[in-house]
Amino acid sequence: MDLSACDREPIHLSGAIQPHGVLLALDPDQMTVVQVAGDTMALLGMPPEPLLGQSLEARLGSVAATKLCRLIDEAIVIPRPLLVFETTIGVSPMALDGVVHISEGLIVIELEPQRSGYEREPLALVQRMVANCAATETISQFLASVAKEVFKATGFDRVMVYKFLQDGSGSVIAESRAEGVDSFLGLRYPESDVPQQARRLYVANWLRLIPDVAYTPAPLVPADNPKTGRPLDLSHSVLRSVSPIHVQYLKNMGVQASMSMSIVIEGELWGLIACHHYSPHFLDTRLRAACELFSQIASLQLQEKIASELARERVKAGEIERAIVTSMAREGFNDALISNRPNLLDLIPAKGCAVFVDGKLSSLGDVPSEKQIISLIHWLDANGQDGVFVSESLAALFAPAEDFRQVGSGVLAISVSRTPRDYVIWFRPEVTEIVKWAGNPEKPVQPSSDGETLSPRASFTAWEQMVRLKSEPWTGREVESAKSLRTSIMEVILRTLDDTLRARHEAKAHQDMLMAELDHRVKNTIAIIQSLVRFTSRSAISLEQFQEDLQNRLFSMARMQTLLTESRWEGVSISALIESELDTLPADCCQVAGHPFVLKPKAALAVSLAIHELATNAQKHGSLSIPGGLVSIDWDIEENSPADVFVITWKESGGPPVMPPTRLGFGRVLLGKAIALDLQGDVNLRFDPEGVQCRLKMPLTQIVRRDEAPSGKKVRITPNNLIACDNARVLVIEDSGLVALNVCDLLRTHGMIPVGPFGMVRESLRALDVESFDLALLDIDLHGEPAWPIADALMDARTPFVFTTAYESDVVIPARFAAMPVVNKPYQEQQLLAALSNALVGDSN
Template sequence: MPEDQFLTPQVLGGPAVDLANCAREPIHIPGSVQSHGAVLVLSLPDLRVLQASANTAGQLGLAAERLLGQTLSSHLTRESLAMLRKIAALNDRPHTFAVTLLQGHTFDATAHVSQGVLVLELEAPLSPEVAADIYRSTQQALLDLEAAHDVPALCAMAATQVRALTGFDRVMIYRFAEDDSGEVIAEARRADLHAYLGHRFPESDIPRQARALYLKNMLRLTADVNATVSPLVPPLNPLTRTPLDMSQMVLRSTSPMHVQYLKNMGVASSLSVSIVQDGRLWGLISCHHTSARFIPQQVRASCEFLGRVLAMQLKAKRDAETFRFRESLKQRHQQILNAMMAGPLPLDAVRRPELDLAGFMRSGGVAVRLGGQGAALGETPGATELAQLLAWLRTQDQTTFHTASLGALFPGALAYADKGSGLLGVSVSGPWEEYLLWFRPEIPQTVTWGGNPDKPVQVSRDGQAQLTPRASFDAYVQQVQHTSLPWHPGEIAEAESLRDALVETTSARLAALQHLHDQLQRAHDALAQSNAELQHRNDELAQFAYVASHDLQEPLRILGAYSDILRHRYQGELDERAQMYLRHIGEQVFRARQLVRDVLTLSSITGQPPLTDLDLNKLWQDLYPALPWPQGAQVECGDLPHVHANVAQVQQLLTNLFGNAIKFRSDRPLHVTFTGEQRGRWVHLALRDNGVGIAPEHAEQVFVMFQRLQNRTEQLSGNGIGLAVCKKVIERHGGHIWIEGQVGVGTTVHFTLPALPDQGAH
């Protein structure tokens, strides 16, 4: 809110504050301070008193009128003056220290620079014995916070330790929701007090400008709601003729509205400590006492320190819990991603019942659009409703969206609350052109409020409505509709991770497949025109593949080398995410180089290859040592006949086939058998393994380029070209290749090659 929209402070003649204008209350410039301490406003650099709180006579023994215009060198020791000048030079956050008057009195002081002046706050000091006890109590509190095993236990321990440290009757951990309402999630209290644990409080209980100040000043104390505040003398800074900005002051007087709120609650003294995470006010440590209670500077400092530690521990424990949750989804995540990547159309995989894409996010239904096709699985809005929702999502300027109360944000969703009260969506491409949308049904909930949140107006005895803070804090139970179970942070992270994987791989894969389709279509058209033209284009394609392979390999090699250099040279300086990105770059460069090599191999198998008498036994003996056999592998090879074939192409054929047997092995020790026999003009060969196997319905699909039916993990990776190369080699020799297999049992690859001409004649 711009400052010129604030009211004039009441101490300067402004209007009384009530609920009609409290949103404009200038709580940062009240013009007065609490009576348990004194304030001096000093000019810089001479430290001359410009303003003083009216209670300095009682607190310091020096009347405000007498102090005005004087320099502090007339009243403070040399050491205190030196510290003030040092703080003035720093010109940053508030600093705490001790100030001693020339008369010998020592005060706890807080000083900071604001609007070009030095603000000095003075309070009664704490005895050394009590200070030592506070230090020990703070140490124990830190140990107990670190020992808490999860967020609820951490918050409960924080409330207990702050109450032990401060002596307040009640200490609550108060967490803000997305709508700025708050909920008490932990509480330590005097046994005879009413419990607020689990109660919610509306956003209006802590106005927006108050929440903004909680970010600037981590701690707020109201020592006595019944004490008279002490105004500044004079009310305005004589140099600037403006009120003093008290945003960072400890002694800043409390808003009259909040004072009345505390009185209505039966609270005489309060202390609030901000819990800030990622620059956002996550919640408060809120302390209440039924009588006036002054909290010394060192105790407040310990509370503020515990608040910062609590914020860090909350984030660490939430991150750890999110990590554990995501680990439980890791296998399902990989299965879904593998299925989407295995075929040319990811949507075909989405429809597979065993993947249960809706259940992956504990939702009732999921709507998906990928590769230009859409599908709805489970309970989802209708097509028209979905189109309206997507139109609204495009206005939100977000690529990830999640809410447990969609109807509150998009009223059109109320029509299908039984299906979509909760929404978790990620945009895969464009402004929600391709997407994943998970829906959760409405689950009516019971919410307990600390008083009726809808009745801020109190009626006086004469029947007139009075705008005052809520006077009733009795439990008020409300039935909440059109809400779903909230989305777990781990589910949100998993959705984003799945989206990122699809963005990185699916789009590129679909583009590559489309490009391949276009090339095949052009080749088909060329074939219809002329076989000669087709041969010419094939020659050009082979030449292009060779040139592309040669020209791409070098930049890819350099890119991989530089990623390794960056990852190792700056190890320890980059955060974990940056390291992950560099590893991912290296992996993708390796895959790209392998893909280029495989494409070159495939393109090189053209025309009729030169054939020769090929001794398969000798070829096998040369090939065996070069293969990456796993430990414990058993390989049996019978006496193989000679064939009439091309040596290089058959060597490539066997390398691919044995490589697949090694790559797609099961948990059992690998057992491979390679046999062959001549049958007339052909030699029939078979390679059997006991690996993961293949379903009979996929026996033909595996020979299609870029088809990968196995799990796509680090151990089982490839480019989907290997068997396509094998088929092309066999077809160039006039033979046949086929697969028999059973999932979990193993696979047998059969193929035929020409026998030697003189032997085949018999």
């Protein structure tokens, strides 16, 4: 039987109305009647034809005409029928209610007589109905209250709440009925009972009344809208004649009068409040308006209750998901999803679940066999979409599933990788259900006696159907939780592969920022070195002095770079800075005191250069140039006006008498201008006869913070134990050509014999077998390849070696090499020689 004819029936173009009222269609320009229908004789005192062309005022009186004209003049939008006026015609005592809407350029007025006992306080009625429903707690209690309130307000024999299900059918989920009336609660109705075009009209019109199904339709006169030449669109007409199939449907049920009110949630038809009466039953316009308003408010209340319940479920599911993801990051994939609590079955209720990752299958609860699950996964790979598959009747799509229906009739699966697919799958068993239909759902309509039209089924006797190969349905919230978990799993397992677009953009922006900062620091460092070379060359009196002074200044910069790297360029402790600059001086010649402050990177670099120049001068000409000389360094915050400042004081004593220099060397230039500029402060350098004094002042903004404790003294390699290394053969493993040449030259200068250099891991390992050497100097990174295999071979051969690196050694060197000496680049000559000497001494001992 082709049911599409029901869906195609143009029920909004019925061309007729129910005869208990009158419809007048007015031309808005002339305000004259151009179409008419209904019991005009009883309500207006004349047949339809003479009414055509008459003015509104002539037929309905000046009061009604004035109200309507004011409404039109004010251009108020009338999306649905609006109760505008009440009037009486001539000397008739009958009062009429006028309802107005606009259709296809015509003003449509529908008149109905006021009934005895009509509702005089519709707003108060709605308030009582809404209050009683709002007092309920659960959704089922709310819907039962809705049915009860409508039953009391309207007097219908039966009031039902009818919900549309996922498959399009409907079910009676709440009911209130008069004594002796059969119950329809729990009955199911096929989708075709409410055709699609009727469902669309229920969204547009919240209420539809048929007070007497035995009515004879009253046709419009003339039949067509004179403005369009087509039948008038009666979508919003309150009197519109309904489909003959629907009338017969009600008659077959034994119903004489019916009313339907829409339940609309988020713009979709969720269900109906369906009212039945077993004799004609008229409701006046005010009571219907109250019912329509109630259905709208009840829809909003139901929407809020559904949303609240869903929100509670989402919060609970979110807490479980967070616990699972946290456990996954801490304990591993399978333990978090299967073994621990909460697990997958706590997140989404099911009888069993399975996890298939990297070819390994784990399961919990009742699940199909491993072979059956693997077969299902292959099918999902070919048929799954968007990473999520949901079915409550898997066998209808995947025939082999019938064999494991007792554990897996319903499946919810999420893919957690790209290709090959890995899956998390929940299984629900078959639930054999007895569905009670209102009549045989396989015969919702039948041919009429003429054999050409359709008629609804004649019997609505409860018809039971056994439903197999189906599980409990997966709710929208459960599918939503599965999708959310999929996203979390993808983030944990696939890392950046499935990050959101926002995260990728942020990562790229962060990378660009780091590259720009690195570029800035490198270029700035090169600029500083360029300046050091320029000014050192000007003040040097020989090439040897230039080389020595420049090298020492570069080493000072390198030490500061190391301290900044250790702090991730957040700042440098003043204690660590001074300790680093005075590292090679005897401990008894320096007195250092001050609170543990941390300087900003630029200020720290400026202070390190100043301390280096002062220490160099003290060793060459000042207090540290003779035995017994002393340098004291202290720092603190000093009260000043208009703002406090941070002051570092350098003071020499016990040295030879000081004479002010006659030549302006690089150190004085640096201390006099450059350092003050970098510190945004002031440098006061005095050459007192008792010793040089220098005060470095800077604003407190140059301080990052105050440390909790001063830094500890680091163990350092010093040249004090340097022994003769004459003729020692040193295997040089270094991937930078210039650095390797410099090291080999340094070794030769101090009487050692360089072997190599070698710059690749493979050739260096060969050299271990063919070359003769006493110890090795080993760069830890050779063209991006770690040198650990070479170090392991040297340790196995018990050959001493020294690591060299530009990295922070504590970060990159494996624990098994923790005891091995390390020299950081750039090399300080004496430290490199001391490390080699100590390595040889340790080996000989």
